[in-house]
Amino acid sequence: MKTLRECIKEAEEKKVAIGHFNISNLEALHGIYAATKQVSELAGYQVPVIIGLSEGEEEFVGRHEAEALIAEIRENDNYPIFVNADHHHSFERFKESIDAGYDMAIIDEVKLSIEENAAIVKQCVAYAKEKSKEDNRDILVEAELGFIGSSSKIRDKIPEGVSEATMTKPEDAKHFVQATGIDLLAPSVGNVHGMVKGGNPKLHPDRIKEIKEAAGVPLVLHGGSGIADEDFTEAIAAGISVIHINTEIRVAYHDALKKFMEENPDETTPYRFLQPGVEAIQKVVFARMKLFNNMK
Numbered sequence: 001m002k003t004l005r006e007c008i009k010e011a012e013e014k015k016v017a018i019g020h021f022n023i024s025n026l027e028a029l030h031g032i033y034a035a036t037k038q039v040s041e042l043a044g045y046q047v048p049v050i051i052g053l054s055e056g057e058e059e060f061v062g063r064h065e066a067e068a069l070i071a072e073i074r075e076n077d078n079y080p081i082f083v084n085a086d087h088h089h090s091f092e093r094f095k096e097s098i099d100a101g102y103d104m105a106i107i108d109e110v111k112l113s114i115e116e117n118a119a120i121v122k123q124c125v126a127y128a129k130e131k132s133k134e135d136n137r138d139i140l141v142e143a144e145l146g147f148i149g150s151s152s153k154i155r156d157k158i159p160e161g162v163s164e165a166t167m168t169k170p171e172d173a174k175h176f177v178q179a180t181g182i183d184l185l186a187p188s189v190g191n192v193h194g195m196v197k198g199g200n201p202k203l204h205p206d207r208i209k210e211i212k213e214a215a216g217v218p219l220v221l222h223g224g225s226g227i228a229d230e231d232f233t234e235a236i237a238a239g240i241s242v243i244h245i246n247t248e249i250r251v252a253y254h255d256a257l258k259k260f261m262e263e264n265p266d267e268t269t270p271y272r273f274l275q276p277g278v279e280a281i282q283k284v285v286f287a288r289m290k291l292f293n294n295m296k
Contacts, residue, residue, distance in 0.1 A: 146188025
């Protein structure tokens with residue numbers, strides 16, 4: 001079984017991107033994994049996938065429960081499915097997820113100055129390396145640099161404080177990676193968290209390429225929900241190796257459940273009224289993973 005690091009390296013070489021999809025419940029995991037296997041059948045090989053849980057999602061699902069579910073799938077099916085602690089905002093929360101067995105974690109202190117951010121990230125990297133040796137694991141650490149908003153929701157406009165001026169500078173990316181030793185970097189390149197009514201802003205593939213060349217580590221695109229297909233394609237070609245999708249699958253799940261309950265107001269059996277949500281998530285993830293893997 002390939003490690004997550006090996007899967008990301010392979011994605012870089014093939015000029016494709018690994019899909020990262022967040023879950024808030026078991027239904028989301030079922031939908032994502034069903035879509036992943038569906039894409040793998042078309043591709044003729046196992047397409048890797050990353051399951052993410054933010055601090056709030058982790059609290060609802062259960063930190064250990066999520067890790068156990070995903071590890072069980074990986075072991076039983078011999079499938080490259082991995083779990084990530086998405087947007088954890090302190091060393092303590094980062095440590096708890098690493099200790100629970102997560103394959104990677106994102107330390108998000110982008111609200112701080114670059115130097116303050118780097119100091120906390122460096123502490124997290126040191127702990128992950130120590131834990132990797134102790135447990136014979138290969139734990140990856142990701143950090144964010146540049147502001148893209150802070151909430152996965154549908155917005156009327158681009159989040160306040162997000163502009164071309166707040167995009168990640170290549171020289172800052174190089175300094176940050178060298179100062180921290182992170183394995184992956186999530187830059188600001190025109191992306192925003194959540195979705196913007198009327199369409200998300202365009203990405204800047206030239207900036208992605210410059211950051212990739214300067215940083216020298218795999219790049220992760222956060223805020224993938226609502227981005228146009230051609231922007232994804234250009235971003236991957238420029239150096240993006242992992243793409244985060246969350247709001248899109250939340251909206252699909254919500255709308256499918258709402259429609260079913262409106263049409264079946266007396267239905268009380270969870271596996272019946274939740275199934276349309278699973279299928280809606282599967283449909284979104286299938287389309288995104290095909291695109292990320294350059295499949296028609």
